Amino acid sequence: MSRREIVLETRNLSMHFGGVRAVENVNFELQEKELRCLIGPNGAGKSTFFKCLTGQLSPSSGDVVIRDIPMTGRESHDIAGLGVGIKTQVPNLFDGLSTKENLWLSARRWHDDKRANILTKETVERLELGEISRSVVGSLAHGQRQMVELGMVIVAEPWLVLLDEPAAGMTDDETQKTAELIKEINTTSALIVVEHDMNFIRAISDKVTLFHQGEILMEDTMDIISADPKAREIYLGHKS
Amino acid sequence: MMRLYGSFRGTLVVASIAVLFTLLAPSIFQFFTIITLTQVIGLSILALSLALVWGFGGVLCFGQSAFFGIGAYAYSVAAVNIGGSTGAILIAMLAAATFATLLGYFVFYGKLSDVYLAVITLTVSLILYSLMRRTSGPEYKIGSALLGGFNGTGSPPLNVPGNSEAMLFPLQTFYVSMGALILAYVFAGWLVTTKFGRVCVSIRENELRTSLLGYDTRLYKLGIFAVSAGIAGLGGVFFCVGVTRVTPDVFSLGQSALAIIWVIVGGRGTLIGPILATFVLYFLTASLGSQQLMNTNLVLGGILVIFVLLVPSGVIPSIAKWFDLRRVKKFSKLKERRLKMRKHRSVG
Ligand SMILES: Nc1ncnc2c1ncn2[C@@H]1O[C@H](COP(=O)(O)OP(=O)(O)OP(=O)(O)O)[C@@H](O)[C@H]1O
Ligand SMILES: [Mg+2]
Numbered sequence: 328m329s330r331r332e333i334v335l336e337t338r339n340l341s342m343h344f345g346g347v348r349a350v351e352n353v354n355f356e357l358q359e360k361e362l363r364c365l366i367g368p369n370g371a372g373k374s375t376f377f378k379c380l381t382g383q384l385s386p387s388s389g390d391v392v393i394r395d396i397p398m399t400g401r402e403s404h405d406i407a408g409l410g411v412g413i414k415t416q417v418p419n420l421f422d423g424l425s426t427k428e429n430l431w432l433s434a435r436r437w438h439d440d441k442r443a444n445i446l447t448k449e450t451v452e453r454l455e456l457g458e459i460s461r462s463v464v465g466s467l468a469h470g471q472r473q474m475v476e477l478g479m480v481i482v483a484e485p486w487l488v489l490l491d492e493p494a495a496g497m498t499d500d501e502t503q504k505t506a507e508l509i510k511e512i513n514t515t516s517a518l519i520v521v522e523h524d525m526n527f528i529r530a531i532s533d534k535v536t537l538f539h540q541g542e543i544l545m546e547d548t549m550d551i552i553s554a555d556p557k558a559r560e561i562y563l564g565h566k567s
Numbered sequence: 568m569m570r571l572y573g574s575f576r577g578t579l580v581v582a583s584i585a586v587l588f589t590l591l592a593p594s595i596f597q598f599f600t601i602i603t604l605t606q607v608i609g610l611s612i613l614a615l616s617l618a619l620v621w622g623f624g625g626v627l628c629f630g631q632s633a634f635f636g637i638g639a640y641a642y643s644v645a646a647v648n649i650g651g652s653t654g655a656i657l658i659a660m661l662a663a664a665t666f667a668t669l670l671g672y673f674v675f676y677g678k679l680s681d682v683y684l685a686v687i688t689l690t691v692s693l694i695l696y697s698l699m700r701r702t703s704g705p706e707y708k709i710g711s712a713l714l715g716g717f718n719g720t721g722s723p724p725l726n727v728p729g730n731s732e733a734m735l736f737p738l739q740t741f742y743v744s745m746g747a748l749i750l751a752y753v754f755a756g757w758l759v760t761t762k763f764g765r766v767c768v769s770i771r772e773n774e775l776r777t778s779l780l781g782y783d784t785r786l787y788k789l790g791i792f793a794v795s796a797g798i799a800g801l802g803g804v805f806f807c808v809g810v811t812r813v814t815p816d817v818f819s820l821g822q823s824a825l826a827i828i829w830v831i832v833g834g835r836g837t838l839i840g841p842i843l844a845t846f847v848l849y850f851l852t853a854s855l856g857s858q859q860l861m862n863t864n865l866v867l868g869g870i871l872v873i874f875v876l877l878v879p880s881g882v883i884p885s886i887a888k889w890f891d892l893r894r895v896k897k898f899s900k901l902k903e904r905r906l907k908m909r910k911h912r913s914v915g
Contacts, residue, residue, distance in 0.1 A: 381779065407781035419779065421772035432769045435762055436781045479780070 331358040334487055334517050335380070340389035342375050342541075349375040350386070351541040357487075362513045364528045364549075365521045367538030368562055373521045374416050376538070377491050380519070381413050382406040393487070407436075412485030414476050416492050416521070422465030426456055426475050429464055433479040450482040454508070470497040477505065481512060488518045494527050506530045525549070537562060578756030581839050582749050589745040593738060602737045606809025607849045608744040612751055612802030614829040614841035619755045620795035622835035623764065625771025626788055627681060630688030631799055631826050633695055634663040636817035638800025639722070639807040640699070640714075646723040648710035651731035655723075656804050663800025664793045671792040675785040689823060696818035719814030722807035744805040748842070751798050755838050758794070767791045821864075828871050834881020844882065 335357040342350040349372045357363055365373045378384040380391060382403035391399045398406055407413060421429050430450050434443035451460045454474055459467060464475050473493065480488055493509070494502045502524065509531050512518060522528050528535060529549050537545040537552055539561050545552055552558045592601060617631045641662035646655035670691065674684045703716025714720055725740050727733040735743065758764045769777045770784050778784050807813040816822060829848065833840030848870070852863040878885050 383775070383779075402778065402783075403775070404778040404781050404783045407779055413779045415775075415779070419773060419776040421769050421776060423772050424769070428765070432765060432777075433780050435765070440762070483780070 331360065333357065334359050334361075334394055335519075336390075336392045337376075337379070338390045338392070340376070340379060340391065341387050342372075342379055342384060343387045348541045350379065352389070353541075353543055355536065355543065357517055357519060360513065360515075360517055361534070362509070362518045362520070362532050364532040364535045365519060365538060366523070366528065366535055366552075366562065367544075371538040372541040373538050374491055375541075377416075377489060377519075377521055380406070381411075381415075381489060383415075410437075410483075410486045412480035412483055412488040412516075414480050414490045414493055416495070418469075418472050418476060420464045420472060420476055420479075423463060425461050426464055426467075426478075427451065427460045429475055430478050430482045434482045437483055446482050446484075450478045453481075454478045470501045473497055473505075474501065477508060481508070484515075486516050488512055488516050490518065491521045492523065493520065494522065494524055502527055525553075575757055575760045578753060578838070582753050582756075585745070585749050585752070589742060589749075592741070592745075598737070601741050603809070605737075605741055605744045606806050607846055608741075608748050609802045609804065609806025609809055610825075610849065611829075611842045611845035612748055612805065613799050613826055614802075614833065614845040615748070615751055615755060615838060616795040616798035616802060617826050617830050618833065618835070618838050618841040619758070619798065620791055621830060622837065622841075623759050623771065624767045624788060624791035624795070625681075625774075626792055627685045628688045628792070628795075629685040629827065630690070630692035630823050631795070632817060632819075632822040633688060633692035634667055634796035634799035635803040635806070635822070635826075636692070636695060636699075636813070636815075637666055638663045638803025639813040639817050640720070640803075641800070642804040643720050643722040643807055643813050644709045644712040644714075647712040647721075651729075652723060652725045652808075653728040656801070659804045660797045660800045663803070664797035667796030668789065668793045671789045675788050675792075689820075692818045692823055693820065696815050696820075699815035699818060715814075717815065719812050719816075721812045722810070724811070725808055740808065744809070747801060747805060751801060752838060752842065755798065759838075763787065763790065825867070828867060830881075831871065832874050832881060834884040837881070837883040840881055840883030 333356050335355075337353055337355045340350060340353045340355070341348070351372075353376060355376075365376070367373050375384065379386045382398070382401050382405065385400035389399070390397060393406065393409055393411070396409070398409075403413075421432065424432075427447055430447045431443055434446040434450075438446065451457055454477065456474065456478060459471060459475075464472060467475065473496065477490075477493060480490070490509075494505050497505060506527055509518065509520065513531075520531065533548055535547065535549050535552055536543055537558055544561070545555065545558055592604070596604070613631065613635045616634070617628065620626050620628055620631070638659040642652075642655045642659035645658040646652050649655055670687070673679075674687060679687075699714065699719075700717050702714035703718070705713065707714045707716070712720055725735045725743055727735065759768065766777065766782055766787050767790075769780075769782075770787055774784050777787075803813075803817065806817070829844045830841045832848065833842065833844035848867070852867060855866055856863045874881070880888075
């Protein structure tokens with residue numbers, strides 16, 4: 328099997344907050360069209376690692392390289408400007424604007440008015456957001472807001488997608504839909520998905536990275552990780 | 568609500584009403600009022616500029632009157648030196664916009680928070696206030712224009728473009744200033760419907776999200792800051808032309824506070840609201856002042872408190888919401904009635 332191109336890489340990446348070593352010496356590689364899940368107990372450093380990738384945090388040391396371009400400490404808009412779609416753990420939407428306008432703003436970054444309108448319409452249909460397309464997103468239910476945010480990611484047709492807990496707070500139905508959507512995105516893009524939900528991870532991913540106390544503890548398939556005694560103790564032990 | 572503010576057609580409708588008002592004004596108002604109107608129009612352009620940068624861009628600029636004052640001074644000095652008003656108007660707008668670009672660059676690219684911008688612009692305005700008050704000697708002159716310190720400097724009247732001998736009459740000046748207000752309003756109304764304007768609104772809503780979509784938010788904030796400063800400069804021109812002189816008071820704390828009151832009363836997220844609020848409050852305080860019944864500052868302060876507490880979104884957005892609610896109610900009533908009728912029929 329020939330090795331695919333590496334699209335995202337971190338080298339000895341560390342992020343410290345005072346004495347807290349939230350991320351410690353992380354060496355991570357993501358290949359083209361790969362779908363990788365990041366798991367780990369609360370406070371393991373997943374979101375901090377994620378924020379170093381998205382430019383929301385400037386790492387204390389180490390490097391972030393995206394498609395061979397050094398991106399360490401660059402602004403979020405520079406990283407997104409490479410064609411990276413991002414969804415943060417905390418919902419981040421334009422609360423006072425409609426669903427359509429939220430999607431349009433994402434599409435318009437890459438296309439002219441006409442194409443942005445078309446893509447917006449397509450995404451509304453694809454995610455079945457028709458009923459809420461004119462609603463102000465601030466008034467939507469949590470799961471719907473998550474869907475709109477996913478829509479903002481895919482409407483821009485990114486080649487690399489970073490999602491921090493996309494299924495959090497969703498109903499089973501919505502989770503199911505999200506899992507299908509992620510697989511569909513994966514046919515054209517590489518993804519990193521931070522998640523807690525075991526079944527969700529099993530449904531979407533083959534390779535999983537386990538974070539513990541800021542470090543990568545294991546990197547393997549979910550089945551092997553769930554069979555590992557140490558991993559069970561630190562992570563799966565938390566889950567009943 | 569989106570409909571009302573989002574549509575450029577709405578802007579054009581309002582602009583047509585304003586044109587009608589302009590044409591009818593001479594037969595409605597006394598000559599003296601027409602003369603006064605020119606300076607109020609200048610003030611309302613200042614309100615429009617703050618409505619744009621604060622209401623749409625989300626950038627609270629406490630010292631918007633700094634750009635207004637720079638426009639007024641730049642016009643007066645340039646018009647005296649050039650000996651004509653047309654070029655001076657452009658210079659005034661350019662001076663205000665350039666100054667804002669420099670100031671904004673340091674604030675936005677220095678990653679200072681929005682609170683700093685509010686404080687810094689106000690501080691700049693107050694520094695200009697005390698600086699200009701100290702320019703009373705004959706040594707303080709730019710070209711042939713004396714700055715005049717506390718008393719300020721004379722502002723030449725408008726003239727026919729290309730003919731500096733042909734001064735405009737007060738009524739003509741009123742027409743030109745209304746024309747400028749309407750143009751500035753239509754321009755701002757158009758701007759907020761463009762990609763640029765919509766991205767500015769998204770920054771107001773959530774700056775982090777906007778940058779995670781790949782937009783350089785600093786650039787957009789700087790852009791709307793500079794454009795609105797240019798508009799404020801234009802307001803300064805018509806204000807000083809209306810008053811026939813400009814004094815350091817344009818940079819005073821009171822002037823800055825007034826602009827904020829107009830926008831709060833008129834409503835953020837609308838362009839016409841603050842413009843109307845300027846006219847209404849101006850003539851309200853003027854008539855109160857002439858009756859000497861109450862201290863006008865007290866009245867203004869009271870109005871501000873009432874609005875912040877009771878109508879925080881401002882007059883125009885509140886009216887729009889009320890209409891929307893009524894329509895929804897009417898709709899559901901209609902539906903109910905229709906359902907009832909259907910039931911009756913099926914029973915009968
Ligand atoms: N801005 C910050 N300042 C100080 N400490 C922080 C900051 N952000 C995160 N931390 C700390 O870093 C550690 C890792 O936090 P992080 O949010 O990355 O965990 P996580 O794996 O995403 O957890 P969860 O599953 O709960 O989302 C925690 O101990 C947290 O308290
Ligand atoms: Mg997290």
